[in-house]
Amino acid sequence: MLRVCKEPASTNKNDLVAFFSLSILFVLTGNALLWGSPPFERFLGIEESRAADAVQATPPFTRRVTRWARPFLPAASALYALVESSPAAAAVSPHIITMTKVRASIELRKYLENADLTEDDWIGALEYWLVDVWVRYYLREPRTPKFSVGDEEEATDSSSTSSVITEITEVVEEKEESKEIRPEVGIQCNLDAEFAEAQQLAKKQELAPGARTLDDVEGDWRTGRRITAGESMRLLKQGIMKLRDLEGAFGNDEAISIRRTFYNLGSGIPFKDYDYKYVVESCCENVVGYIPVPVGVVGPLLVNHVPVFVPMATTEGALVASTMRGCKAIEMAGGVKSYVYDNGMTRAPVVSFPCAGEAVCLKRWMDIPENYGVVKREFESTSRFAQLKRVEVIVDGCLVFLRFVAFTGDAMGMNMVSKGCSASMRFLAEEFPRMKMLSLSGNYCVDKKPAAINWINGRGQSVVAECVFSDAIVKKIFKTSPKEIADASTVKLQIGSSRAGCLGGSNAHSANIVSAIFIATGQDAAQVVSSSMCSTQMNVTEEGQLYVSVTMPCLEIGTVGGGTILPPQKTCLKLMDCAGPATVPGEHTKKLAEIIAGTVLAGEISLMAALVNDDLVSSHMKLNRSKLDLYPAEEEKTRTKQRMLLEKLANDIPQRDPSEPKQKRIERVECSNIL
Ligand SMILES: CC(C)(COP(=O)([O-])OP(=O)([O-])OC[C@H]1O[C@@H](n2cnc3c(N)ncnc32)[C@H](O)[C@@H]1OP(=O)([O-])[O-])[C@@H](O)C(=O)NCCC(=O)NCCSC(=O)C[C@@](C)(O)CC(=O)[O-]
Ligand SMILES: NC(=O)C1=CN([C@@H]2O[C@H](COP(=O)(O)OP(=O)(O)OC[C@H]3O[C@@H](n4cnc5c(N)ncnc54)[C@H](OP(=O)(O)O)[C@@H]3O)[C@@H](O)[C@H]2O)C=CC1
Structure with missing residues (x-):
C-alpha cells in the first residue's frame, strides 16, 4: 500500500540508496525531469491499486520509465517526506534529481552508502552535503561542444577571453599604425x-x-x-x-x-x-604549397539504382580506365547493390592498476549498465553527434584496454572519439584513483595499422556490395568467361592470399580504388591500411552467371571534418552528392561507403579479367609508362659514369712489357701423376 507520508515512511538506508539508484535510472533514460512531474507526484499520493490506471494515463515513454520505477516507490515516498520536512533539502534536491550531471547523482549514491544513518543529525549532514553538490555541479558552466578540438573548460573563462580580445585589438591597431609610418x-x-x-x-x-x-x-x-x-x-x-x-x-x-x-x-x-x-590549424602545418595529383572520374556507376560519377585521384595509369570498364559492365548488369550493415569508430585507451585484481574490478564495473551509462554520458557530452555504442574491455595482467565504439554522424570521427574518450577516462580516473592512464590510444583501437580486430569486428563503416554479370556481359566487356574469372579468383584471392598470410587482403586491388577516392575526397590517406581490407568473392551461379561481392568491414570515412573541408575535395564529394553534413546525421557517410564499395567491385572484376587475359603488362605499358624523354641528362650522366668506370678498369689491368721474356707456362699436373 502506498501513501504520502508526512513523516519519513522509511529512513531505511537501503531504501534511500535504492531511490537514488532510481534517479540515476531516470537520468540514463533521459527522463530525469520526471521528478516533480505530475505522474510521479501522482504516484507519491495514490494507492497502489490505482497505480496501474495512472500508468496507463501517462504518455508511452513516461509510462515505460514509471513502470521501472515501481519497485522504488516506497523509497521515493520516504525522500518526498524528507524533502517536505526540510526546507534546505527541498530547495536543492530537485536540482540534484533533475540534474543532467549524473555524476552528482552517483556521488549521492556513494554518500548514502557510507553515511551513518544511526546518527541523530543525519538529515542535517545530508542537507549540508546536498548544498555542497548543488554548488559544485548545478552552478558549474555547462560544457558546449565546439567545432574544433582542444576547447576544454579554460575557454569558458570569460574574463581571460576578454583580456585576450583586448590584447588582440591593441595589436591590430598597432599594426595599422605602424603600416602608416x-x-x-x-x-x-x-x-x-x-x-x-x-x-x-x-x-x-x-x-x-x-x-x-x-x-x-x-x-x-x-x-x-x-x-x-x-x-x-x-x-x-x-x-x-x-x-x-x-x-x-x-x-x-x-x-x-x-x-x-x-x-x-x-x-x-x-x-x-x-x-x-x-588549411591553417586544420589540415597542415608549415605549409609551403600543395602537391597536385591528377583526378580522373569513373562512371556512371549505378549504385542502388542511382547513377553516380566517382572521382579518383591517382598517378597509376590504367587504374581509372580499368575501373571505368568495371563501371560499364555494372551498368549493363543493372547496377550494384550496396549496403552499410554496421558502423562505429573506435579509440582504445590503456590504463594500468597496481594489480590484476583491480584491473578486473574495472572490467566488472564497466559491465554494470548504470556505470556504463555514466561513462556514455560523459563521452557524449563532448559532441552534438557522437553516440557511444559500447565499450569493449579486455584485461591483460594489470593493464586494461577499453575499446570505445561510437557512431560519429557524418564525420570519420577520430578526433571526435578521442575527445569523448578523454572525457570518459577523466571520469573513470575519479572513480578509480589507483588507475593510471598510460595512453589515450593503446593500439587496441586499431588506427592505421593492419589488425585482425578491425577485420573481424569492423571499424568505421562496414559495407557489402554485390552484382551479378551475365555470361554475355563478361564475354563482351571482359573478353573472358564467368568460369575463368571465378577459377582465377579462387586461386589468387583465396589460396594465394591465404598462403601469403594476407590480413584483410583476400582481394585483388581494393587499396587502389580506396586510396584514389580517399585522396580525391580528403579522407585521411593513412587509413587506407584498414579501409582497403576487403573480401572479394567471384562465383559462378547455377545459371552460369558471375556473382561478385566485395565486403569491406572498415571503411574509415567522413563527409565533414578533416580534409573534406578543403574546397577541391569538397567538390569531389559534391559530385557524388554527399558533401558535408546530411539532414539525418550519418546518411552522407553511409552513401559514400556504398559508392566506394561499388567502385571497388568495378575495379576488382576488371583487374581479374585483365589477369585472366594476360593484359596487365600490355595495358600498363600503354597507359602507365611515360613516352616522354624524361631523364635525358641523367641517362647521359649514367652512361658517362659507366664509360669512365670501364676505362679505369682497363687501365688498372697490368700491361705486359713486350721486352720481358714470356713466362714459362705452368703445366697442369694431374693428381694421378703425383701418386
Ligand atoms: C586498360 C584496360 C581497361 C583495357 O581493356 P580493354 O578491354 O582492352 O578495353 P576496351 O578498349 O575494350 O574498352 C572497354 C571499356 O574500358 C574502359 N576504358 C578502356 N580504356 C580506357 C581509357 N583509356 N580511358 C578510360 N576508359 C577506358 C571504357 O569504359 C571502355 O568502354 P568504352 O568507353 O570504349 O565504351 C584493361 O586492360 C585493364 O583493365 N587492365 C588492367 C589495369 C588495372 O586494373 N590496373 C590496376 C593496377 S594493377 C595493381 O596495381 C595491383 C596488382 C596487379 O599488383 C595487384 C595484384 O597483385 O593483383
Ligand atoms: N585525434 C586522433 O587521434 C586522430 C585524428 N585524425 C584526424 O582527425 C580528423 C577527423 O576527425 P573527425 O572527428 O572526423 O573530424 P573533426 O575533428 O573535424 O570533427 C568533426 C566536426 O564536425 C562537426 N559536425 C558538424 N556536422 C556533423 C555531422 N553531421 N556529423 C558529424 N559531425 C558533424 C562535429 O561537431 P561536434 O563538435 O559537435 O562533434 C565536429 O566538430 C582528420 O583530420 C584525421 O586526419 C586521424 C586519426 C587519429
Missing part, C-alpha cells in the same frame, strides 16, 4: 617569376647598411608591430622566430611566400590560387 618593403614572392628577385631583395634587406638591429626587429615582432618579410627572414635565420610563427605575423599567403624563400624551394611546388584559410 613605415611602408612595407618586405620581399614579395607571390609570383614564381619574382622568386629570384625576392630572394635578392631579402638578402639586401638583411645586409643593408643602416638596417635595424635584430633587437629592434625582435622587439617589434614580439609586441605585434609590423616587421618586413626581409626582417622576418633575419629572425628566422637566427632562430629567434619559428617558421610556425609566420602566419600570426603576416597572414597565410605572405607566410607561405616567406617560408618558401626560407627553404629555397624555387617554383617546383605550386602555391597560388589556393585558399589557405581552410
